[in-house]
Amino acid sequence: MSRNTWKFHGGIHPPQNKQQSVSASIRQLPLPDKLILPLQQHIGAPGKVLVSVGDRVLKGQLLAQAKGFVSANLHAPSSGTVIDISDQPVQHPSGLPGKCIVIETDGKEQWCEIHPIDDYRQMDATQLLATINNAGIVGMGGAGFPSHVKIGTQQTISTLILNAVECEPYITSDDLLMRERAAEIIEGLQILAFILNPKEILVGIEDNKPEAIAAMRRAAQESTEANPGAPCAVTIVSVPTIYPSGGEKQIIQILTGKEVPSGGLPSDLGIVCHNTGTVHAIRNAVIEGKPLISRITTMTGNLVTDPGNIEVLLGTPVSHLLQHTRTSANQIHRLIMGGPMMGFSMRSTEIPIVKTSNCIIAADDQEFPDAPPEQPCIRCGACAEVCPAKLLPQQLFFYSKSKEIDKAKHYNLMDCIECGACSFVCPSQIPLVQYFRFGKGEVRKSKIETDKSDRARMRFEAHQERLEKEAAAKEEKRQQRAAANALKKEKQAKAKLEKEAAEAANPSTAASTAQESSNEPSNNDADEALETLKSNATKASKRYQQAKKALQMAEKNGADNIDKLREKILQLETKASDAKKALKEALPSPAKKIPAKSDATPNNTPKETDTSAVIAAATARVKVKKAQNALMAAEASDASQEVLEHLSTNLNTARTELEQHAPSEPTTGEAQ
Amino acid sequence: MAFISVTSPHSHRANSTAGVMQQLLLATLPGVLALFWFFGWGILVQITLSVITAVLCEAGILYLRKKPIAFYLKDYSAVVTAVLLALAIPPIAPWWIVVIGTSFAMVFAKHLYGGLGSNPFNPAMVGYAFLLISFPLQMTTWLPSEGNFGASTGVENTLQLIFSSSPADDASNYDAFSGATPLDELKTQLDLDQSTDILQQQDVFKGFIAGAGWDWVNVAFLIGGCFLIWRKIISWHIPVGFLAGLGILAAAFSLYQPAQYASPLFHWFGGGCMLGAFFIATDPVSAATSDKGRFIYGFLIGLLIYIIRTFGGYPDAVAFAVLLLNLAAPTIDYYTQPRSYGHDKPNRGTAKKDS
Amino acid sequence: MEIFIAIAAVLGMATIFGAVLGFIAIKFRVEGNPIVDQIDSILPQTQCGQCGYPGCRPYAEAMANNDEAINHCPPGGEATIQELAELLGVEVIPLDQEHGEEQELPSVAYIREDECIGCTKCIQACPVDAILGAAKLMHTVIVDECTGCDLCVEPCPVDCIDMLPVAIEQNTWTWDKPAGVGESSVERIPVTNIQEAS
Amino acid sequence: MATEYAKISLDGLWYKNVATVQVLGLCPLLAVTGSVVNAMGLGLATMGVLIGSNLAVSLIRQFVTDAVRLPVFVMIIASITTCVEFLMQAFTFELYEILGIFIPLIVTNCCILGRADAFASKNPVIPSVVDGFMMGAGFLVVLLILGALREIIGQGTLFADFDLLFGASAAQWEIKLFDEFPGVLFAALPPGAFLGLGLIMALKNVFDARLEARAKAQQAPVTLGSKRVRTTGHIT
Structure with a gap:
């Protein structure tokens, strides 16, 4: 089953370090005492909280409802009591706290009422979409984009892609998922295919995961045999191992040769691309009726004694994972959520696992030594050679550094996917990605500032206009009043004069003195x-x-x-x-x-x-x-x-x- | 317990500016050995002198600029500039030539523009051009190549030549030892209406292609250059463009009138061609940025070298051609911005407001 | 003779060029002054009056027409001065401290609502109508519209308006600029283990 | 009165120096500063034209309308330059030969037109003449410094060939600074002039920065926000 693949520009080959966590199969941990559920686990607006402190909640119960179009539901991963709704340390590189619902588990794991669908083929596509929406599923590869938004696209979809590339070093959660639950993933793909009705389904898997490829091929074969009338077959494509082939834009280019237009979406090309974990969650939501309350997370790093993949409830604090994988927390130098290329360093062990947490790396300074001081850029161009977006990172670096955001934008700063390949190869140890993130922040800030100042100008002008109108109205009133007064005075004077005249007609001294x-x-x-x-x-x-x-x-x-x-x-x-x-x-x-x-x-x-x-x-x-x-x-x-x-x-x-x-x-x- | 907060990526390829520079120095080794073999001890003395001057200058300027001295010295960029300059200087040029040239390169061409990474011109070539303009006599007087690590001149004699106290003595000393380079000789003789065939018979041209050891020196630099490309220190675009530009013009002219114009091989393996193609023009700081831009940049340097060598006033032209194209690099970048992912066509020009 | 030719030539040229110049001066007269709009679009529109002009536009007009200095806008700070310098082709000069200091963080006004007596004085002072309220009723600031000009602070008879820096939240937070050449961009965070502490 | 002329003088010599601040008249500056005598010849000629043009422009300033001022000024400058050229032909013919095209090119020296337009056309006669003299002097000083620098480095001599300007007796003024100096040809060529001018400008900027820092230290502290006005209400 060889299928033509394309190459994207650049890319790197960082050390894989995947073998540490693939030896054991997916396991479970004891239930943690406390589950901390950030409201913001996805891109978009945080949900609206439906529970209050003291409420007892059941496993799978809706805790927060999606608010707005791009948003996602949040469910209770286990039964227990809501003990707190407040700001807690969460999964954000800034270390700023976020609003969380804290549940004290009761250990009963009591499910709320769930509605499994026996045969999704009997259902309407919109009903299935609603099911997925209700299950609170978001992209589990790291970005956290609400899945129902992607699936609910109005465009005609010709290609459904399963992004099973998992190109970042260390992470093996998708690998293990495919090895152990390939059939379920294929089932999930069939559900998506039922909704989207694509012409082809492509599964891209890197060639460093032969077991996963084999498992998926087997499952696809079985699925085709079981449903001979299925609308389209699943094609498993083995793609060369290179970072960052798992980026959505990159896997699309590898599998189809097409490029997602800048500022556009894959659906503009008739493509929908989903991550392995997401498809599995969609399958669970539809077939089992279970919302997204757990995920597979890779625990690895040289400080972890029992590395491996763990099916962990959302909201489980990382400290719980560290404890149950026998990790010497005292020696941790860098605690990374996500992969070593794009993950962020955590500032606390109390940060919970969220829908996008595919990996936790606990490393000492031997494994990830501190970056040496930044040296001047010698324009060697190594960054441009590896950039998968074909940008000129050194140019972007100069302009970001000097805050020349117009120029940075001209060099397409906003197309940077922050994959970190440029920083990885830079001989001058320049933290390029940080410069780009800073530059992007400046671009966003300046946009906000311009908008705000435009609004302020409008309001100020309106304010001035209003004041002028008010003043004009006042002036008019005053003149009217003055005219009325003058009229009145004239009348009085007339009356007086008439009186005087009358008096004068009868000569009197009084009148003359008055005159004088x-x-x-x-x-x-x-x-x-x-x-x-x-x-x-x-x-x-x-x-x-x-x-x-x-x-x-x-x-x-x-x-x-x-x-x-x-x-x-x-x-x-x-x-x-x-x-x-x-x-x-x-x-x-x-x-x-x-x-x-x-x-x-x-x-x-x-x-x-x-x-x-x-x-x-x-x-x-x-x-x-x-x-x-x-x-x-x-x-x-x-x-x-x-x-x-x-x-x-x-x-x-x-x-x-x-x-x-x-x-x-x-x-x-x-x-x- | 203390965590660190740092932007991704968390791992890093084990390479560094210093490493790049060290490999560059390593790659000059074949060339240095070849020069040593053909021209004797002078080249080693010049390199030593130049490196010492460069490091002292760099340290001094860093001190004046209130920058951390050790931090910058560790990147080896000063040493690379010094070595490249010394390789271009005649082995028996008096000591003050090297010292002046190196200090000029470090102070004016490098640090006045802001130090490593900010210099628009290749410092070594600025130093070389400065010397060539200022002291044409001393800069065009080479020893005749003899092989045998300069055994006939000897260490002592070389040192005396280089460090002789009175400049007036130089001229007489030179006469005893000096000779023009093949390129120089070719130019002079062609101007005297000699044909290239006859020239090949002369002493200075005896050798397999471009005469008297120079071809072997160029071969050595070519080997070093290939090492750099293999190690991915430089990309192939500039050297290939460079040699293509030079070769195409040379081939065209020599096909047109072989008696009047030397062959491409002679141009490729004569003078400082390979040194320029692989070590000088490839200096990333002052070159063009994109792959396409780099090829164009190299190609134009090649063309210019042939034009200056053949029709200009100087026998060799690597320095001038490189400096001129350094000047043009921003313009080349302006027109060769690559098309980035998700865009139909490459961006051109400079940023417009609110575009 | 020569001298006459010279004079004739000069006079002839003078006549011709004078005519051309006169024609051009009338034909291509520049009307209006679009530069004011450009300057105005650079200014931050806080309408705070710190420049000595009643609003951003008057200051823009003064810069365009009367060569007013470009360094009188503290809210815009260095960035605005740089943009103005670029637009007007003048040198970048430091901010004139007599007009105020550039603030690190933008701030907005907050009314301590239980202290507000409903005097409407701040409403009248606000140049962008960002304060909501009625006489004898509590007022409040529309935070999104407040430009942070602090013109409302002084008129308040009970001193219940605070200028507070805009808090950085997750969605407004951005990465810092790295420290630059010679520095490592690692930030060390002392971690207190919450479980141990409690 | 006195302060006014002092200001004109300081502007000409330092704060608005033609060569180092306004960076005008670069073409002759770079071309003829190979030796002190050349520099002095051109500097004096430029100064003469500058004084003459400022004087003439100031005299007629009330009768020239805005639209025709440029042609008129250029005409004046061209006439005066021609006069100076004839003078030099008459008295220092050899120097005139050496300076060659750069004497007629004084017409196009921006600093002369610049001063005519910026100063002489707006000021009475005497200040204009003083301004012309001081601007010319500022230019001359830079020329001399650059000439001396380039002569020393390029040829190892100073004040060579002064007889061209001051008669035969000045031939002895030449100072030979080094024996057997190889002569840095670079300095004698235009690139050396660029470099030298750049260094002079840098030096001047260093001085200025020091002066400014000192002035700032003596300045009284400013009161923050003292110039604020209210923006609400009517804006007329």
């Missing part, structure tokens, strides 16, 4: 205004002189800002002349007014008061006052020249208006 008193201030106001104008004019001309002097000085010194000074002087000059003009214009009016006043006094003896003239005089007075106030306010606030000019003309016109009406005014008073 209202006349007096108007004169004073005008004088005051004149004064201010005068002082303004002198001030302006003084400033102009000062500026001129400054300019002369500056010219002598050849200062830089001469042009500015000159401009300013020009301004001042116009200002001064304008002020003088205003003064000139203003001056004659009182001059005229005074004689007019004196002239008018003796001559005119009105027989009756001219009501309309009085009203006009009053309004004129108000106008003068207003204009004066405006002018003063403008002066005080250093308003522009135009405004001042405008205001002073206003004042003048108001004054002339007053003048027109005022002469008739005092006569009434003085005539008496």
Whole structure:
């Protein structure tokens, strides 16, 4: 059964170290006292907790329900009591704690109600999908991507791939699983094939696992014989041993020659790829109705006295495993979850086994000595030779190091699968993968920051707009109110004047005094205004002189800002002349007014008061006052020249208006 | 009990920069022996002098730059630069030539650009080019090859030649011993309208291909180069491109007018060709990055060498060609970025914002 | 004679080139100033006013039009200064400390809700409307929208607003940059065995 | 007054030095600094043009509109350069021959147009002339240092051939520093000039860094965030 395989670029041959853990068959451990179940055991949103502290739970009972599309259910691995729901050390390279449900086991292993499916072929594909979804199955090779999302793809699938490559050194959990439970795995594949209806099923196994290949071939043969009508046969493909052939993208390339587009999914190519353990779990979920509550984990490393593969309940603390494999925990230098190429070093022995924990390596510093200090990159290119993604790691390294994320992105940093092949071969001992992880983090961070700042800008602009609108509305209201007030005042004034007129018709001293008193201030106001104008004019001309002097000085010194000074002087000059003009214009009016006043006094003896003239005089007075106030306010606030000019003309016109009406005014008073 | 937290991968191939450099030094051994056999003790003296100067310079600059001295000296990069430079220098060149050249290479070509890994030019070749431009007489005067580990010149005589106190004496001393290299002689004679056939008869050209021991020196460097490729210290792309570029031009010209242009074999095994192809051009720091880029880089060096050797003002051209292509390496990288997994075509050029 | 030819040539050229220049000056006048938008997109949009301008955009305008210095933005820090320098073609200069210090970690405002008296002063102070509440009712900060400008801290009459650094969680955590040449990137963690301790 | 001229002088000689800070006029700088006398010849010529052009530009600055200022300045510079060229032909013909094309090429020396545009067109006559002198002096000093450096290393002499510039009596000024010096040809060639200029610039940067560090140490501590404004409310 030879089938054409393709090669991916690069790859390395790290020492295998698999023989330590393959001698014994899969075994079980005694039930641990405590099971710690992190809510986040998969990619996506953590589930919603359905239990509370003190609840008694049964084996297989749903503890947390998937929340959102990419999420997974979590079940109780054993019966017992929920004793805590809190932050605990979990399987995360940062060492940051995560929220966990802690169950104290009661040793009864009491199952909740389960629903095995006798013949899945009688079921609907959607029903099977729901079963898998409910069982909380995620990719068990290490990534932890919820399986039902992969299986539930809308695209037409032509190829179903079982990734049984297990290319990382040390790990043998899939190997042992295939050796011992090949038939179950084939059954799981048939279930998937039933759901996805692919044209072919490919099983890729590295040629360093001859027993597993033999077992799988046998099981596939038997399966075909047992179900002659099966939609498609399982093809077992032996692939060359090279790391990282177990990467999803790499196994797809090896088996089909196709490349998953950057940023795309295998389903874009009509391919679905599952890990051995995952397929086995799917089989258990469908055939036995059991959710994912345990997995096979390899215990190995030179400190482990009884290395091997263990079927372990999820949530079992690593310390429990160490204890039952007779590991000298005191000598541990590096405790790794996952393989030596992509696994992470744990910071505590209390971290629990989760759905993705395929291997635990307890090693001293002989087995994994500390990396020597980083040396400068000599651009030897060894990294580029082994990169399975065909990237240029040295370029990515330079740009990640200098945080030039645009350039790093241009060199496809985000396509790095962090397999560690480049770091493995680097003669300069540069922790390249860490640089790339750092760079990727920076890319993500900058994306978040840009999004956030864009949002902040929008909100700020909206905020400003709102404030402006509010201010405009207020201003409008204020004007309305002012108009209403003015109307009211006018009415009052009218009423008063009418009353006065009525009084004046019957000559009375009261009326005349009233007139006089209202006349007096108007004169004073005008004088005051004149004064201010005068002082303004002198001030302006003084400033102009000062500026001129400054300019002369500056010219002598050849200062830089001469042009500015000159401009300013020009301004001042116009200002001064304008002020003088205003003064000139203003001056004659009182001059005229005074004689007019004196002239008018003796001559005119009105027989009756001219009501309309009085009203006009009053309004004129108000106008003068207003204009004066405006002018003063403008002066005080250093308003522009135009405004001042405008205001002073206003004042003048108001004054002339007053003048027109005022002469008739005092006569009434003085005539008496 | 203390755990360590460290990024994966946790295991590492047992190799190091120092190891790479040591193997490089090992690979020069056949060449050094051949030079020793044909040109005598001078070459060993030059290597010793150069290595001492380089290490002192490196230590001094590291001290000035406040860097850990031992840490950097342990990577052997200074020694490699020194040895490569010394191999290119005439065996009886006065001591100050070596010292000046090596210090120039270490200080200006290496450390002023930021030290190991940051130098855009090959330091050894910068030093060589500097010497060749500055002291053309001393740099083109070789001993005639004689074999027998320089028995006729002797250790004492060699030392006296190299360390003679007065530079004025040099010229007369040289006259007694010196001779031009075959490449130099070829150029001179061809300029005098001699034909290549006649030249083959002359003393300086007697040998199996390229005359007077030089071919054997090149063969020795070729052997060392093959060792490097076998050990995966260098990739085959640069040397093959290099020899292909040189060979194609040489073949074309010599087929066109055999009397006027020397054969590809003569070019391959003459002068510093093999040293340049396997040891100089392959310096990864200053070369192109991708496989395709490296081949192009090597090929262009080969072309340039032939052009300068045949039409230029200097008899040999490895240093100039390598330096010029060092300058072009970023441009080559710019156009030869490989297509990475999952992409239809390779990226070109530089990053655009928010691409 | 020669001198006249020279003068004629020079004058002739002056006329022609003057005409060309005049035409070009009118025809290809540059309108608007798109650089402001580019600068604004670099600024962190905290709207904190630490630059001395009321908001990021006014500062961007000042940089584009009035040659304002590029080192007045503490929230953006070194990274922003570098980007601005690159965009505007000026030298990178250190952050002006008079405008404040760059913070290591971004922080956001939190209201100690039981102390809040519902005065709405912080709501008015917030430039991005990230505080929720009504008069006489407790207020709270929409953490995702808070830019960490701390403009709300000072107006609070009961001092119940804290600026707290954004906590790093599993999904926001990223790997550190390795220590660099000459250093080993191994981090040693003292481990206390929980079972032994308890 | 005094401080203003001091500033112009310091800018010209140090802070805005044409060669080491603005890195302008590299072509003549690299080409003719093989010996002190060449450097001095070109430096003086450039200085003369710089003073003349600054003077002329400053005089006419009010009558030149923005659009035509570049052609006008270039015209002025070209005229003055031609004058200097004639002068040199008249008085130091041999040096003129040696410097060759680099004398007419002063027209294209960016520093001259740069100063005309950046300084002379905005300042009165006297400061402009001072600026021209100081910029020229700064350039000349760098030329001289580089010339001396290259002459010493390249030929082992100093002040050779001064008779070209200062008459026959200056022929004795030559100092032979080493006996039988082999002469580092590299220094006499353009690459040596690049290297030398780079070293001079590096040295200057070291000085500047020291000065800055000292200035910083004396500076009063700043109050953090003292320039903050409120952003809420109306923005007009």
